[in-house]
Amino acid sequence: MDDKSKKAIEIKNLNKTFKIDNGELTVLKDIDLSVKDGEFLSIVGSSGCGKSTLLRMIVGLDTDYSGGILSYENPIQGPAVDRGMIFQESRLFPWLTVEKNIAFGLSKKVSNSEKKELVHEQLELVGLSNFAKAYPDQLSGGMKQRISIARALINKPKILLLDEPFGALDAMTRINMQQEILKIWEKEKTTMILVTHDIDEAVYLGNRVVVLSSRPGRIKKIVPVELSRPRDRSGYDFTYIKGEIYDEFFTKVENPFSYNI
Structure with a gap:
């Protein structure tokens, strides 16, 4: 099999439920997703949709779920050095x-x-x-x-998981860090999976953007980002892709300033 066609991560029929006082809370439902070797995948969704929980399961910190997660065809049973994770806080x-x-x-x-x-x-x-x-x-x-x-x-992990790693930074530092992580990705060829609330960031970094629904998190849409790098955030194609993702969260209003008098 060609390296470029290898699946770094394969998720099959994944469901995640938490036990709570009055029953169960389903956080993720019917997740089927493949991530190619060397891909930069972005995941966006509203708060509480299970984005960070999904990363914790991929890295092996949470193994209490139904369905399967494979890393290079091997079932994930816990943390391993071939998968690294970066959190929002530096945790130094x-x-x-x-x-x-x-x-x-x-x-x-x-x-x-x-x-x-x-x-x-x-x-x-x-x-x-x-x-x-x-x-x-x-x-x-x-x-x-x-x-x-x-x-x-x-x-030297094969897969690097990024859980809102730039969320606490100011705007300019955040942009600089996005460029730094891209340089590392291009140099190291590490598969990267980013969770973020920032749609601009998701499109700027990702080869694809996975859009999760509100809880329980389901995959609503996967948007390919077939733009050359470095990407022009002000360009028409970039803005169009952002709009396509925004449409999954917000209802379009055709004429917000028109009124019947």
Whole structure:
């Protein structure tokens, strides 16, 4: 099988229910989805539709569901080094330096010389080589998220899951971080799955955008984004695709300023 046709993730008839005091709450229903090897997939949906829950199941943090999730044809039964995850908060250890935060997730079997080389490689990748000895409270929000990305990539995962990773950043830093993650994706060829509330971000980054309905989350539509990179956010095609996704959430009003007098 050609590498480009490999399925990094295959989700089959996935359903997720939470136990609550007065019964059960269905969060995700009848999810069928395939993600190609090397693809950048965006997932959008309203709050509470199960987007983050879906990522937790793909990374292996939540295994209580019906249906199946395969990673390169193997059933996901728990966390593994071939799947990394970045959260909205940087989740760095404040008492550790940047280089030690990055190295934290490495196996104890890795030699000190190899560890040093891997950390240096990741610092170079995220452009923070000069901050190896700094502590998290000495870094900006964007720099902290770069460290989180480096820590998630140090084990060379095949799949990187991003759960609203830029949601807490200011607008300009967020745009810069979107460009940084694209550079990493293009260089490392890592399969990436992004959950976001930001439709502009989803279209700018994704090869496809999966639109989930409100709870229980179902796949309403999958929108291909067949635009060359770098993408022009102000261009007609970009705006058209954004509008196509907005239409899944909001009812069109043909003439909002017309009145019957």
